Amino acid sequence: MRRGPFRAGTFTSPLHEPRTAVVLGRWLGAALLVCFLTGLTSHLLQDPPGWLAGHLPARPVNGYRFTQGLHVISGTAAVPLLGAKLWTVYPRLFEWPPARSVLHGLERLGIAVLVAATLLELFTGLLNTLQWYPWPFPFRQTHFWLGWLATGGLLVHLGVKAPLIATHWWRRAAPALAGRRAFLTATTAAVGTVTLVTAGQTVPWLRALDLLAPRRPDVGVQGIPVNRTAAQAGTLTVPADWGLQVDGPQPYRLTLAELAELPQYEAELPIACVEGWSASARWTGVRVVDLVRLAGAPAGSALRVTSLEADGPYRVMEMPAPYADDPLSLLALRINGQELTADHGYPARIIVPNRPGVLQTKWVSRIEVLAR
CATH class of the missing domain: 1.20.1300 (3 helical TM bundles of succinate and fumarate reductases)
Known part of the structure; x- marks a missing residue:
């Protein structure tokens, strides 16, 4: 019993x-x-x-x-x-x-x-x-x-x-x-x-x-929360000779000043993270598709984006062609009218529509055009 x-x-x-x-x-x-x-x-x-x-x-x-x-x-x-x-x-x-x-x-x-x-x-x-x-x-x-x-x-x-x-x-x-x-x-x-x-x-x-949620999406650096800070990523200090390397049929390198001289576009896009929080911001920068064309690559090309981070699971990110070709996809230099802070990816970061926040690569150093 x-x-x-x-x-x-x-x-x-x-x-x-x-x-x-x-x-x-x-x-x-x-x-x-x-x-x-x-x-x-x-x-x-x-x-x-x-x-x-x-x-x-x-x-x-x-x-x-x-x-x-x-x-x-x-x-x-x-x-x-x-x-x-x-x-x-x-x-x-x-x-x-x-x-x-x-x-x-x-x-x-x-x-x-x-x-x-x-x-x-x-x-x-x-x-x-x-x-x-x-x-x-x-x-x-x-x-x-x-x-x-x-x-x-x-x-x-x-x-x-x-x-x-x-x-x-x-x-x-x-x-x-x-x-x-x-x-x-x-x-x-x-x-x-x-x-x-x-x-x-x-x-x-x-x-x-929003009393018990872990995040307030309207509280954070430049009005947007940050999951991974520059201190955690080891990117507080950007090399003095930083430049964006774009590799493709016609590779080239641009300084931050040269990037700022290219046509600038603005897009209202959200950062949406796997933890469930999301927040929108006005991002300003160079269209990814324009950077790809400058490298002599055709439409429909996928990209590989590399961060200045020394390590981390998302230091290297691949961007399929539908995102690379979208006119709203930016290499952002500014957020809400302000220059990016280190925590938001200074000197440049990726922001594209309909992607998880972990794939919106910060501290970008290189963009590589992949074979179609």
């Missing part, structure tokens, strides 16, 4: 029942599906396979801002939903015997994988918004594969539980239960509150309620 807190008769709340679990499961499933699809979009934009790189769109301008903001918002909303869902079904997690048959044992193993993967996925995602990585494994790759594992486990679970879900899907199929509406209302209120006090880091009209 079982002893302790999981013995028979321990779970007395009437809310540990299928209808409540199905309602919460619908909400949680929707949040996880949105989170997975937007996370997959982010991964493909950051690290596209070769066959996809040349087809990534530079428009809409705020595309990545929207999808990554939605990714973090849906992931944050999933936390209280997952807590409520697990509370509703946890008597089943400790049912006895643990496995009544091989098939039942496999089903419970699948549930264990689903719960573990989802908990770890949401936990690491939340810590990523804080830029805190207390684990030895790489975050982005682990987060990506955990997403597939959790989504696969969810689909298997839905397949196994489909008859039970169908039975309790509609309100009229389940008897009224005292406390169910109050519990679901409280869960809805918790999700709504968490969303309202964190979504302002992405949604401008919710900025006044």
Whole structure:
């Protein structure tokens, strides 16, 4: 016989029942599906396979801002939903015997994988918004594969539980239960509150309620937050002989003064980071497509951009042709009418539409035209 807190008769709340679990499961499933699809979009934009790189769109301008903001918002909303869902079904997690048959044992193993993967996925995602990585494994790759594992486990679970879900899907199929509406209302209120006090880091009209989000997108150097400072990158001091090297069929080198003499363009573009915050600024500089043409390269050429950083995972960035050809893509020299500070990439940085912030390379020293 079982002893302790999981013995028979321990779970007395009437809310540990299928209808409540199905309602919460619908909400949680929707949040996880949105989170997975937007996370997959982010991964493909950051690290596209070769066959996809040349087809990534530079428009809409705020595309990545929207999808990554939605990714973090849906992931944050999933936390209280997952807590409520697990509370509703946890008597089943400790049912006895643990496995009544091989098939039942496999089903419970699948549930264990689903719960573990989802908990770890949401936990690491939340810590990523804080830029805190207390684990030895790489975050982005682990987060990506955990997403597939959790989504696969969810689909298997839905397949196994489909008859039970169908039975309790509609309100009229389940008897009224005292406390169910109050519990679901409280869960809805918790999700709504968490969303309202964190979504302002992405949604401008919710900025006044941005109380618990890790970032205020309107607070930072020159009015824009900075994830990686010049001190962290080792670029506080720019070489006195700095010049932009552009390599192509007709390579050339330009000083900062010579860059400033080229036709200057202005674009209102956002910095949108994987942590979920985003902010727009007015950027002024030379169009990337003009620099490519000066090097004698044809339209449709991809680029490799190198930073002055000594090291770092994004010191070298590849820019597919759709971004290089877009007239809004700039080698920026100024932000909001001011010369770039060191933290924002002085003397020059890349800013292009619809790309993750980590690919908006700062402290640019070289642009190389790649073979088409």
